Amino acid sequence: MRARLLLAAAIVAGLAALYLWSIRPRVPAAAEPRLASFDDRRVTGLSLTADGGSCRAVRDGDGWRLVAPIDDVASRAAIEEIVVAARRTPIVREMADADPSSGFGLTPPQVHVAFAGVDAPEVDVGSRVPTGDGVYARVTGRPGVVVLRLPDAAALSTARCALLPETSLLRVQASEISGVDLEPAGPSLRKEGGAWWIEKPRRLPAAPARVDALVAALARASIVARDAAGDAADHRFGFGGERMAVTTAGGATRRVVLGGDAGDGRRYATCDGRRGVLTVTMPALSAASVDALRETKLTNVNRYRVVEIDYQDGARRFSARRNGGSWTATTGPPPSEDAMLALLVGLLEATTSSSEAGTLPAGPRATVAYATDEGARGGLEIVSGLASWSEAPGSIFRLAAPLPPVPGG
DSSP: OHHHHHHHHHHHHHHHHHHHHHHHHHOOGOOOSSEEEEEEEEOOOEEEEEEEEEEEEETTTTTEEEEEEOOOOEEEHHHHHHHHHHHHHBBBEEEOOOOTTSSSSTTTBBBBEESSOOOOOEEEEEEEEETTTTTEEEEESOOOOEEEEEETTTTHOOOOOGBBBOOSSSSOOOOGGGEEEESSSOOOEEEEEEEEEEEEEEEBOHEEEEEEEHHHHHHHHHHHETTTTTTTTTTOOOOSOOOEEEEETOOOEEEEEEEEETTTEEEEEEETTTTSSSEEEOOOOOOOHHHHHHSSSOOOOOOOGEEEEEEEEETOOOOOOOEEEEEEESSSSSOOOOHHHHHHHHHHHHEEEEEEEOEEEEEEEEEEEEEEESSSSSEEEEEEEEEEEETTTTTTEEESSSOOOTTTO
C-alpha cells in the first residue's frame, strides 16, 4: 500500500509539472533572458556537484586545474563548455510560483554549478521538460523554477566530475610538437624549418612519415586510469628508467617516465603536473630506434629548390646553373629539365641501406656540391659505395646502388 501511495504521488507531481509547463506563457524568442551575463575570461573557479560527487577547479595560467577531490590537470575544453553554456543558455520559460520540490528533479538537483570570480548565479539543473527541448532549473536570485533551452544547456545538464580531468597525457596537438627525446638509449628528434632531424646519437635526416606517425601517436596518448596514491617506487609498476621528454614549439616541455605493462596495450607512467601513477595508452617506444626513424634517402634536400650543381668524379666534371625554369651547363648543350631532375634525384635522393658513425676511408672519391634558391649550400663525398653529407657530420652511409655517372663523361 505504501509503495502504491508513493507511486501515485510521483505521478501526480509529474502531471502537475506537465500542467504547469503547458499553461505558462512562453517568453518570445527576441525577449528570452540569458541564464547569466559575465566575461568568460574572468571566471577563476568552478564548483560542481553531480551524481553524489563534488569537485572544484581553478584557473591555472591559460588552463585549468582540479584542486578537489584530487589535484590534477583539468580539461580546459570540458570546463569552458560549461562556462559558455552558463553564459549563453536562454531561459525560455519562467514559473515564479512553481514549487521546486514538485516533480522538477530539483530536490536534490541532478547538477549544481557555481562559479568564482564573476557575478554569476548558482544553478541547480533538474530533469527534462516533457517535450524534451529544455531542462528545469533553479537559479539563485530568481523565484520558482525556470526552463533552460536545449541543446544550449546540454553542457550544464550532463556535467560530471568524472569528465573534468584532462585525459590527454601530453596536452598538445601533434602540430605543436617540435622535439622528442627518448631516454636513456633512444634517439633525440628536432624539427627545423619544417624538417625532422635525428640529433642524437648523431645528426641524421629523419623520415618525415615515420616521425609524423610517432608524434601523432604521442599526441593521442591518453590517461585511462589514475592511482592518486600510487608510488612510482613500488616495484609492481615496473618503473625502470625509460623516459621521454616532448618539447613544443613554444618551448614547453612535458616529461614522462614510463613503467611496465599494464595490460591491453597500456603502460604505467608518471608525468609532469599529474599526481600518482597513471595508466596510459602509449605506443611501443622500443621501435623508435635510429634505424627505424632515419631517412633512407641520402639527403632531405628538395630537388626543386636546387639552383646550382657541381658533380666531379676523377677527371670528369659537370656543372650547371638554373635560371628560372631552364638549366645552363658550363660546357656543352643546355640539359633538359627532365634530365636535370633525374640527376638530382639520383644524387641527392640516392637510397642508402645503412648508416653508421665514422668518416669515409681514403681512396678516390667523387664530390657533389649544390646550392638552393634559399641560399643553402652543401656537398657530398663518395668513396667505394660509401657516402658522407655535409649536413650530417660524423656519419657515413652505405649506398644501395651506384650513383649516376657524371653527364657527358
